[in-house]
Amino acid sequence: MTERSGPQSVDLRRCRVPHAELEFVCACSPAHGLLVADWLVSGSAEAPERDGSQRLPPAFRAAVDGALRQRVAAAPLSLPFDPLDFLRDPRNWRAPVGVPPGSPHARKVWQVLCQIPVGATRTYGEIAREIGSSPRAVGQACRANPWPLFIPCHRAVPASGSRGGTGGYAGQRQGPLADIKGWLLNHERTRPGGEPAPR
Secondary structure (H helix, E strand, C coil), X not given: CEEEECCXXXXXXXXXCCCCCEEEEEEEECCCEEEEEEEEXXXXXXXXXXXXXXXXXXXXHHHHHHHHHCCCCCCCECCCCCHHHHHHCHHHCCCCCCCCCCCHHHHHHHXXXXXXXXXXXXXXXXXXXXXXXXXXXXXXXXXXXXCECCECHHHXXXXXXXXXXXXXXXXXXXXXXXXXXXXXXHHHHECCCCCECCC
């Protein structure tokens, strides 16, 4: 689906997660690359457009417009994989060639997250020890991740904790976003056809 946002065209990718209240939406621009990626509650969209597609919530549209207005100092980062392909088969996940702007600490965390293989997890403490930080600071960087799914913060888990050991996701410990973390981990651990992913 391609939409216009101001004078520039924006390619929107939307995919609904099976048996979940969420859909994953990302926006790309030919000039700026990946602009925004986020999970949206399926019922949060406004009334359908004439062609039957759902409108995006105003906050998501504002984030896209804001990203288009920002000056891009480096080369644009392209979409590392099609989210719909990943939802069909997690082996389609590819790490982005770079991470988005953020604090030096957050960027270190995001780079480590991108090195965790599909089907594997690392604890917040393990990541913290690798970069000389604290587990709490690693969790905060995961919460601030602007590109969920592409930067796999769902692969960071507490050493022991709530929700079967998966911890929170996007700042939530319960609800659709917390539930999707468990779904993503299970999805990555089970290949199409039901066989488990190699450890």
